[in-house]
Amino acid sequence: MPEIKFCNVCGGQIHYQQPEGDNADRAVCSQCGHIHYENPKIVNACIIEHEGKILLGKRTIPPREGFWNVPAGFMENGESTRAGARREVREEVCAEIADMQLFGVYNIIQRNQVHVYFRGHLKGTHYAAGAETSEVKLFAPDEIPWEQIAFPVGITAMKRYVEEMKSGEFTIIEDDIIIDYEMLKKFS
């Protein structure tokens, strides 16, 4: 997200300064005084299981074009986290989810993102490549191409899922994802 330079209420020039009673610099309009707060964004995702396998889509857009991904995307105004995950699954892998449950909340501080993960089963048997997806495939746990998974959060969430699916006892956790930029450079 580019730096804020102009006020989106009145078009005036922005200065970063600490408003009275605040404890951080904010984008404050020099003309109308409006304070533009910048906040983390939510990404909703769903790990979908079908007959012991996990449904992944291959990305056709940056970042991480050509890598496999758990269906996921930015939450929109006017929807719930659950509805957001359902929408992304429809858009990316043309599938519906049964038995949807919360699976985890992952903070990605380096990206100012919070990923809300769900888990569920494929409703029926239909899936297909949707928007921004070239290929959709079911992977058995030992077939998951870990080095070709698009994002660290997807790897972390799926590794826990694959471990917990052995017993069928699923947990719900909140955890931080630390992005290793050096490691990412090797792949991108």
Next chain:
Amino acid sequence: MPEIKFCNVCGGQIHYQQPEGDNADRAVCSQCGHIHYENPKIVNACIIEHEGKILLGKRTIPPREGFWNVPAGFMENGESTRAGARREVREEVCAEIADMQLFGVYNIIQRNQVHVYFRGHLKGTHYAAGAETSEVKLFAPDEIPWEQIAFPVGITAMKRYVEEMKSGEFTIIEDDIIIDYEMLKKFS
């Protein structure tokens, strides 16, 4: 949040229109073409227990000035959901949290907010009225002033907490909060 009228990158005029390949109207700059996405915001909160009682703070600022509230506030860039909840607890009720656990994800679609609730115990015995708080008090479950709680999400989360603390078996859920604007009018 006011409607976007000017581009905060170049100061150009905004028109709401559907970008190619998108399925919703977005705030698009007529000058530089930048698309301003508007996304839900995250509020982090923590229900704090001490000797079977729950710690609440009385608000000194709108909305719902003078009402009791679970310590909560908007997540900032550069922090995790957990760190955000800790910060709000420090700011509002001058307390530290022990044994912090995820408690729930509550969608408030009417407000474009997602509230991430934690639960925990008071670390030590210290608490005090902080910023935007006039009074801090521990309430036994049967003393909680339900009609003087600031927000529906706080009521919903605390009712589940109070029920689950009987057995000590806490769940973690994702759920929607529906705001009854007519009911709120009676109190505000």
